[in-house]
Amino acid sequence: MSPAKQLRARMADTGLVHIMAAHSPLSAILAEEAGFDGLWASGFELSALYGVADMSMISMTQHLDMLRAIAGRTTLPIVADIDTGYGNAINVIHAIREYERAGTSAVVIEDKTFPKVTSLVAGGRQQLLRIEEFQGKIAAAVATRQDPDFLVIARTEALIAGLGEAEALHRASAYVDAGADMILIHSKEKDPLEIESFSRAWNKLVPLVIVPNAYPDLDAERVKALGNIRMMIYGNYGVRAAATAMQETFRRIIADGGVQNVHKDILPVEEVFRLQRMDEIKAAEARFLR
Ligand code: SPV
Ligand code: MG
Numbered sequence: 046m047s048p049a050k051q052l053r054a055r056m057a058d059t060g061l062v063h064i065m066a067a068h069s070p071l072s073a074i075l076a077e078e079a080g081f082d083g084l085w086a087s088g089f090e091l092s093a094l095y096g097v098a099d100m101s102m103i104s105m106t107q108h109l110d111m112l113r114a115i116a117g118r119t120t121l122p123i124v125a126d127i128d129t130g131y132g133n134a135i136n137v138i139h140a141i142r143e144y145e146r147a148g149t150s151a152v153v154i155e156d157k158t159f160p161k162v163t164s165l166v167a168g169g170r171q172q173l174l175r176i177e178e179f180q181g182k183i184a185a186a187v188a189t190r191q192d193p194d195f196l197v198i199a200r201t202e203a204l205i206a207g208l209g210e211a212e213a214l215h216r217a218s219a220y221v222d223a224g225a226d227m228i229l230i231h232s233k234e235k236d237p238l239e240i241e242s243f244s245r246a247w248n249k250l251v252p253l254v255i256v257p258n259a260y261p262d263l264d265a266e267r268v269k270a271l272g273n274i275r276m277m278i279y280g281n282y283g284v285r286a287a288a289t290a291m292q293e294t295f296r297r298i299i300a301d302g303g304v305q306n307v308h309k310d311i312l313p314v315e316e317v318f319r320l321q322r323m324d325e326i327k328a329a330e331a332r333f334l335r
Contacts, residue, residue, distance in 0.1 A: 048122035049150035049194035055082050056252075056275050061268060064278045068094045069111070070118040072283045074320055083122040083150070086112045089163065090284040101160030105131045105140060113147050122150035124198070124278065129159045133178070134185040141189040151196035153229055153254070154182055156203075156216060164205045165233045165259055171206035176216055180223035187224035198254055199225035204232045210243055221251045227276065229254040237263035244271040256280040 046054070056062050064083040065076035068090035076084055091111055092099040108125075116123060125144050130137035137154065144152055155161065156179040158172045174182075179199070186197045199220035203213035217228045230253055232239045237260040244253060252275035257263045268274045290311075297307050 047150075047192060047194060048120070048148070049192050049196065052083055052122035052124075052150045052196070053194050060275065061265060062276050063265070064124055064276060066090045066278070066280050066283045067115055067119075067123075068284050068287075070114050071320065072287070073115045073119040073121070076283070077119050077121050081121065083124055084115065084119065085278045085280060086115065086123055086125045086149070087280055087283075088126045088128050089281050092163075093281070093284045093288070099161075099163035101128060105143070109143055109147050112144070112149065116148035123148065124151040124153060124196075124276075125149045127152045127154055128161050129157055129174075130154045130182050130186070132159060134181040137182045137185045138189045141186050145189075145191055145195055149195070151198055152186065153198040153200050154179075154186060155200040155229075155231075156220075164202060164231055169205075171202060173202060173206055173208070173216075176219045179216075180219055183220050183223040183225050196226045197224065198227045198229050199223070200229035200231060200254075202231055204230065204234075204239055204243070210239075210246060213243060214246055217247070218249060221249050225251065227252050227254050229256065229278075231256055233259045235260055237267070241267075241271060244273055247273055252276075254278060 052062065062082040064085045065081040066085040066087040067073040067076055068087065073084050086108065088103060088108070089099040091108060092103050095103060097103070112123060112125060127140055127144065131140050141152065156174050158174055162169045162171060183197060183199050190197065201213055201216045201220065203216050213230060217230065220228060228251055230240060230243050240255055240260060240263060247253060253273050254276040255263070255268070255274055256278045258280045265277065268277060294307050294311060298304055301307070
């Protein structure tokens with residue numbers, strides 16, 4: 046079964062899939078071991094990893110390189126965050142070919158202008174594309190995919206841009222008309238009410254995707270009660286968790302004047318060896334090194 050088919054099957058079986066952001070093969074391996082259904086090749090996470098803002102500064106090549114490295118070390122389906130699609134509908138055609146070839150099961154394309162501004166920043170200049178132009182991008186993605194199970198997810202930033210629920214519903218419907226398989230509705234409100242209200246007002250069969258970064262109180266139980274959200278993406282939790290651990294550990298090493306205390310609280314190297322599949326290397330050494 047292709048990873049894309051696997052993702053669709055899992056959604057049908059469980060009603061809701063849990064997708065963890067990955068910014069590296071190591072984070073992908075850890076997400077797979079933890080039991081997530083898939084991985085989010087997050088633009089925010091990769092930008093943070095490079096120490097730059099999530100504002101179209103990471104190139105498609107950089108994102109694809111990391112995605113290929115991730116795909117090489119996990120069996121989980123990958124949902125790629127391709128931001129605005131790297132240009133117009135023609136660029137989207139090129140992007141879909143590249144991402145599908147790289148082993149992606151789904152892409153999310155957002156209806157902002159290029160260069161995009163990261164969604165959650167206070168006072169962000171959020172400009173949306175004309176609806177017809179974005180419909181062209183979605184239609185181009187759908188027409189380009191080779192695997193019919195490959196998901197084209199249209200993301201509207203209407204709520205992020207402060208345009209209100211009616212505009213968000215209008216845009217989401219237009220993107221369904223253009224062929225989107227799912228709609229990602231994003232919000233930066235701390236209160237999940239905005240998302241719950243959209244979900245209740247959404248009367249199309251096409252299911253919804255959410256990224257509860259700003260509104261963490263919307264847990265899986267509440268999401269399931271809404272009935273039409275099939276995918277939850279934990280969009281920046283990997284890089285924030287990693288940065289939290291590094292910040293604390295590095296601070297303690299400076300404060301303690303050495304590693305005499307922190308070494309007990311971090312992964313032993315043997316665990317890193319396990320994640321690196323050192324046992325396979327040992328077996329290959331015994332078999333082939335002569
Ligand atoms: C990402 O993880 O890159 C996202 C989610 O797009 S957010 O940063 O909340 O917009
Ligand atoms: Mg993103």
